Amino acid sequence: EPEVTQTPSHQVTQMGQEVILRCVPISNHLYFYWYRQILGQKVEFLVSFYNNEISEKSEIFDDQFSVERPDGSNFTLKIRSTKLEDSAMYFCASSGDREIYGYTFGSGTRLTVV
């Protein structure tokens, strides 16, 4: 069964550093998303991406964050100048016909900012 692949599974970074979280969505999907889950809290929407541009973003997704689809397969989330409160599990998701099949999530990247 097709999967959404995320790398790395765990990343530790120093406060103030930049990190890039990587995702390979399912190949024939057109819609891409990033969500995050702070430990013990609910899953929160960050951004959606369609047709090579951001289609929607949340209040969390400020200038510190950016997304990119650098080629036909990868989808990245860049977090600049990381803060302690950015520590969370970050999930990438993709969907084809989301009205029928919902979303396929990756296994997540656990980001720890120290």
Add this chain to the structure above:
Amino acid sequence: SQQGEEDPQALSIQEGENATMNCSYKTSINNLQWYRQNSGRGLVHLILIRSNEREKHSGRLRVTLDTSKKSSSLLITASRAADTASYFCALSNFGNEKLTFGTGTRLTIIP
């Protein structure tokens, strides 16, 4: 803001019993989805029910939706130890892309 509220927050049952989890929400939805999350892992899509549907089945899962009461339930029949996980409802509203997740029900199946 729109989000689902699941209840109960935690549920422990014996293996073989049925488990029922509920989700309530506040505003109109396009569809409602249920996801499972094993501890520290990703979210697995279980089932999607549209606003014009009342009931859907998938294997041992049965989902109902009552738009007049703004609530949904997820029933897992003949539970197994492997069903131990957190279960989330997620709401899709008209006109926007995002899913809004609820707070989840932590289900524990006792062998």
